[in-house]
Amino acid sequence: MFDNIDKLSQRARELRAPTKQPIKVMVSMGTCGIAAGATPVLAALQKEIAERNLESSVKLVETGCMGLCYCEPSIEIENTQTGKSIIYGNVKPGDAPVIVKNLDGAAVGVDTVNRTWYYPELEEPGEQQLQARIVLRNSGRVNPERLDDYVANNGYQALGKVLTEMSARAVIDEILASGLRGRGGGGFPTGKKWEFAANQESDVKYLICNADEGDPGAFMDRAVLEGDPHSVLEAMAIAGYAIGAHEGYIYIRAEYPLAIKRLRIAIEQAENAGLLGKNILGSDFDFHIELKYGAGAFVCGEETALIHSIEGKRGEPTFKPPYPAISGLWGKPTIVNNVETFANITAIIRLGAAWFRRIGTEKSPGTKVFALAGKIKRVGLIEVPMGTALRDIIFNLGGGIYNDKEFKAVQTGGPSGGALPASQLDTPIDYDSLKALGSMMGSGGMIVMDEDDCMVNIAKFFLEFTLDESCGKCTPCRIGNTRLFEMLEQICEGNGTEETLTKLKTLALTIKDTALCGLGQTSPNPVLSTLSNFADEYQSHVKDKRCLAGVCTKLISYVINDQCVGCTLCARNCPVQCIAGERKEQHVIDQDKCIKCGVCYNTCKFHAIDRI
């Protein structure tokens, strides 16, 4: 029980004291790591350490995600005395002996991974370290289920500082000065939001952490909650103090069971330690946190819809104003901040706004976490300073395009964002540059597409997602997006005309101009950005009735050319048996029966099948 800040600091000093176990073996145990097989790896390492009687000098730590999805299970071995560390990827249980045998150097036969990140709080960046980890500073480093691990890393020091040294106004001023903008997508200045709510006279105010992460392929909030739950709880208490709220909710998707479990543990630990609940750190400040589960509706990430969902109503947005900061949950002033936004707070309070502003750009200070996905070599989670060029992210951190194919586009901002072409790869990533290009920051999904992707089809794919996830309240989103989708279908099926393209663009612009909420207003972005950046692809679909990427099945056909040696491989693999021909003679595809699955094209070893 920490009934004052000194006790907490004392405990942190104790925990940081040189330990008898200078070697830390950290196993990345987020949902993704576990799915990839981290549990048997952990068991094998444990067994190996025990068998070698190294328990007294080696500490095995189950951590959250390091972000190396492309090579899970991953582990990091750190010698806290020398400061040296090594990261292994694609670790198998069978690698445990060689790894444990070589705790000080690289184990032969196991993939090593370059540490592409640095911790701005502790060190200066190395040459290849394009990542700066503030949000993910503890993720993959501490055991998220141990409060001590968090306390040892300056945990709850920011809350202590706020409660002992700062007025609510000073906290807001510090956040305002830091220039922190909402990481959920909109980029609204966090300090301003807090200020609005703080200025409201009300007996009750609420604070909500938006953990309803819903962009396809985005999982940064899950990583933070699974890897460093206390950082969010601490930040929420700070925000509560700043605006005068004593109750906080974390609205989290029910599909995140591990994050929920770790949050529950963390809340209980913090309450028992006097870091949450009544009289936090012996002060007269009370703050309680409760979990609320989302049922998997993307639109509930929109703050008014989220609030209605907590209230037990249908999760659909309402018109703003009134803004939640004035009238939110149960009609009371309410602040909704995203997980990643909260994960920045404690560092800003501890290290100051000026320190925070050193990272990132003038108008978008700090870092942003991105989930790299799609046709990229190193799929995973990265955290880079705002202003980092897209090219650096994709070709450096991401390792370039999968199978060394040609880069075609990158979709930022999830289904509400836009597809940026190669010519825009040098765009520095920040709220305003992305918006200027017709995309958006969004919550940080980044999906890379290559030459095999048809951009009309991609636009259709994203639109289908928003269509499914639209609440259906307003006309432009409910019907307008359906019509957009139908037009894209026409185009992909070869039934589009020049007029279809004109209608598509006009309607998309009108939807942007008229939709009720952020989801609706941004839903045509994939259509508009592909229309402007990949106009030639639309033209070839409409004029030549061809899909150059070979994706739109109605617009392609497979034919066998004279390179065919009659090996029969294609005929044997064809799922609808529409390929005929004698052995050692040229085969023929029955075009009427062909379902254009492309199996023959992919199996032929003689380049004898053309896709036209």
Next chain:
Amino acid sequence: MINLSINNLPVRVKKGSTILQAADKIGIRIPTLCHLELDCFTIENRMGSCRICVVEVEGRNNLAPACCTPVNEGMVVKTSTLRAINARRTMLDLILSDHPKDCLTCEKNGNCELQRLASEMDLHHLLYEGRQSKYDIDLACNAIVRDLDKCIMCRRCENACNNVQTVGILSGVGRGFEAVVGTPGLRPLSETKCVFCGQCVAACPVGALTEQNYKYNVWRALNNEKKHVVVQTAPAVRVAIGEEFGMAPGEIATGKLVAGLKLLGFDKVFDTDFAADLTIMEETTEFIDRLKKNENLPILTSCCPGWVKFLEHQFPELIYMPSSAKSPQQMFGAVAKSYYAEKMGLKPEDIVVVSVMPCLAKKYEASRSEFTRDGVPDVDIVISTRELADMFKEAGIHINKLEEQQFDSPLGESTGAGVIFGASGGVLEAALRTAADWLSGEDLKEFDFEEVRGLSGIRDTTVKVAGTDVKVAIASGLGNARKLLDRIKSGKAQYHAIEIMACPGGCLNGGGQPYIHGDTKILEKRKEAIYKADSGLSLRKSHQNPDVIKLYDEYLDKPGSKKAHELLHTHYTPRKNW
């Protein structure tokens, strides 16, 4: 006060006003569809969902919905720029792309706000087409038809059901294109706690919600020579039906209505007001009895079937409170098929009782099993004011041009007390007029209880009745009824008598009345007309109705008698609250 400019015209409005309200103040009409404001009840559907009312606001990135955007100091609004007009047309075009184009045969033809909008906005060519919503039509109950293919998701019905009436069975369900207004478990209305008040129908701008139409059943009865067809018309019908025939709102059409009904071919044209007077006899007897014994108070009125069903579902613990007196419609039916049948030498099954009601719940009420004797329903067919207007139109009867006629005898005589049943507060006032006379034993000259009149949702007052202080309350609109009942349940308020009407404002704003499309001035006019009709009558107390007195003398003995109970009283049943 806030100063802004709309289309370069300065306007000054109260803080908190919307662009729509500000524009209205200077005569600029911005088209709306999902928005519905009934200012006299402070009812507003402010969803901002149809986006028809979008306008340009200087300094704003996207268009603003005028219906829910509050004005700011110095705001510069343009309502008819090309951008706004094009956006509006696109919204309408999109809505129509998911709407059946069967306007010519639609129940709402001529009364549809979407149709009117298409005409006003000069939309002659549709740009967008694609798949359309397809749902099973709900025809299962005898009051309301829900045809969701026509639903435009304005949510006005939902607002009426959940916020105004607090019945709470309608909600948006489904996502994206599949989003629609649904009932719990998507069950038909007949399997929900719907009270059939029809406020959703009154609110619906299109043909998604309409009444179950029984016009053809009436035509068939009228053309069946073996049947003796009588009609009763409710008090609120006469002050509204004229609106359908070019008469000004508030013009009383009683005599013309009677003439029209006779032209249609009814054997007898009677008045529900007669039965309203009868109701007062029974209800007041019960009230005085309870008052003297000081038990089972307050007494609640029981004329409104929507309200009765609401109580049965949502306040089953209070079902001892309403008067056991049947509603005027059902008293009429019971008397017509007994007293009148005997007088005319007819078998009850050979009489067809048609009711013309401002109400849709009356259709349901007539079908309640309590109101059938020996397999013969007391009331056979119920049509709404709107349906009757349709029948007149179909028959080429323009009631405005007819010479006024009198109701038939013996069930056509009524007093002013019967007429005021049509307005909120009227039943209570009628009861007080009789109670005062009976308790004092005099024919009192002062009997206008003006304090109980009005359209506001809840009113309470203490009135002197023959020297006794009687605490009364009136609620119209079931949301207000709920508030009142909660106050009683919690002991925060105590009353002797309460009148409750399901529809805000009472029957004059019933779910079966001619559509007002948000124009509440029409309701004010109807209310004035009702009290004007009352004050114009020589007899204004129910117990002075000579035909009612005769009915007791010849048939029922006295109010509250065994015979009266058999014919004129009923009981209530607790129902499931979902």
